[in-house]
Amino acid sequence: MSEQADSAVLERVAVGLAGMSRDLLAQDSVQSTLDSIVTHAVQLVDGCEHAGVLLLDRHNRVDSAAVTGDLVRDSDAAQGEAAEGPCFDAAFRKAQSYRIADLEAEADRWPNFAPRARELGIASMMGFLLYTEEGDLGALDLYSPEPGAFTRHSELVGWLLASHAAVAFAGARTSAQLQAAIATRQEIGEAIGIIMQQHGLSADDAEALLKKISQQRNVKLREIAQTIISDCES
Structure with missing residues (x-):
């Protein structure tokens, strides 16, 4: 990529994140903040076609706090039913992020979730920790029907977006409380x-x-x- 093209990409990302930050601050509830986060994730992260915020409590109960569609909700439910998957790994390892290039290659790692995810039409996933509080996990999860959809650049943009989102989420929760x-x-x-x-x-x-x-x-x-x-x- 040329220096000029690289600069144009960085400018697009910066403008997009700035617009997202203003939009998140304008929301008047925790739910509207979460809904805005997943909408912006699809718009700003290359390769992302679906997004959701999943909450996992200390008893491993899954809550689809915000989703862009049924695919995300079904994926969250599948992880909850199987008690395995990337969000569970993130919870136990307290991983800040993950990027899965191809779920077909993860059958040994997640023997119950990986096949179900492929049935749902999910090929690759990426996720970022949003917050941990009293044993609860919040994660922003991104999905694509194509394997290898997320690049290192996608991960960097996703991490920046999640960082902004985490601050807005925490602020919305504090305001609501x-x-x-x-x-x-x-x-x-x-x-x-x-x-x-x-x-x-x-x-x-x-x-x-x-x-x-x-x-x-x-x-x-x-x-x-x-x-x-x-x-x-x-």
Whole structure:
């Protein structure tokens, strides 16, 4: 590849990643962020025709968090059913990335998953670790129906994309957790106000009563608060 052509490729990748970063920051939920990640993966990574974000918890339960189509969802399910495959290897080895040129050559490594993947029309795969948290694994997985579809250049672009995606994913999760915490505090505060009014209690005594009810019923404080608010509004 000439220096001019190489420069054009780098410029295209840089522009594409910059656009993806802006798009990810504009998303308003964790799910929309994940959906945007897999869409951009297909658009930016050479050889990629399908993409998905797979979550694998400490009990090896598989969750297709975002997919570009049924092929990805079926592949995730096949790995979960077989309890083997590239995502399981990544989970146990904590591998940052993998690139599989031809799944037909992986029958000894994954005797149950590899044949199923070929039945689904998957010839080559590539994946990148997104995050690990409390034993859970998140991975961005890329698929092609052609063997050898992913080159070293594809892997480099995929790694850059996954790095941007991981930051956006973590940010979206933090934002969602913060919003949930704020909503919880607001609901608990409203429930305490209702208890104060109904029973003539101080704020501290009303909060203590709310916590006591939560403990006695073994129900989360927010759920008790929501019930009190709902009963008051009905």
